[in-house]
Amino acid sequence: MDEKWLKKLIRNCFLHYGHDIETFPLTNSEWYEFCQTIMLEKQKQPNLDLYEIVHDVVYDYLTK
Template identity: 50%
Template sequence: MDKKLIKKMVKNCFLQYSPGDEETVTLSEEEFEMMYSKISQMKMREPNVDLYEIVHDVVYDFLIN
């Protein structure tokens, strides 16, 4: 999967949950790598699920935990 695309999708998802400026999205590289890994694993397990849905699930889980 294209890491740049996933990073952009994650950032956009964060902005949807907390509207504001892009600079308000504070996500360390380590946090992104963890999310990227989860997204990749979920996509491999469930190839028919839309990537958009997976990204939203992972970001939501990250925000509530």
């Protein structure tokens, strides 16, 4: 999976929830963790849409 494309999905999801990545930047380790979590979840549940997984992961991050 292309990491650059995945980061774009994550950034767009943050914007969807009203959070600007430029204002509240993520660290490199946070980006890595997001990507790894999303790819692992996609492997566990291949029938789920990637956009749904990204939204779930970002929502979990924002609500914790």
